Amino acid sequence: VIAVYKEVLTKYKPENIGMFGTSAGSGLTAAAMLKLRELNIPQPAVVGLGTPFIDISDTGDSYHTNQDIDNFLVTYDGLLKSIAKLY
DSSP, X not given: OHHHHHHHHTTSOGGGOEEEEETHHHHXXXXXXXXXXXXXOOOOSEEEEESOOOOTTOOSSHHHXXXXXXXXXXXXXXXXXXXXXXX
């Protein structure tokens, strides 16, 4: 992702670039943003993360805050806990 993004930067300014991902792709997008920051490479102007599974350790509060709003697949104790263990 970083190599491709660097190539895109040879043709476009960061303010004209967007990076988007859904599901596993959103995790990859988030990881790419952290790596770009670490490498001091200008980040794209827009980043979109669709349904990211970023908090695999269940340390944030959004799973619990939204537990009664989201369906059982999105609760940590539902499917996500099993997926996190596999990861």
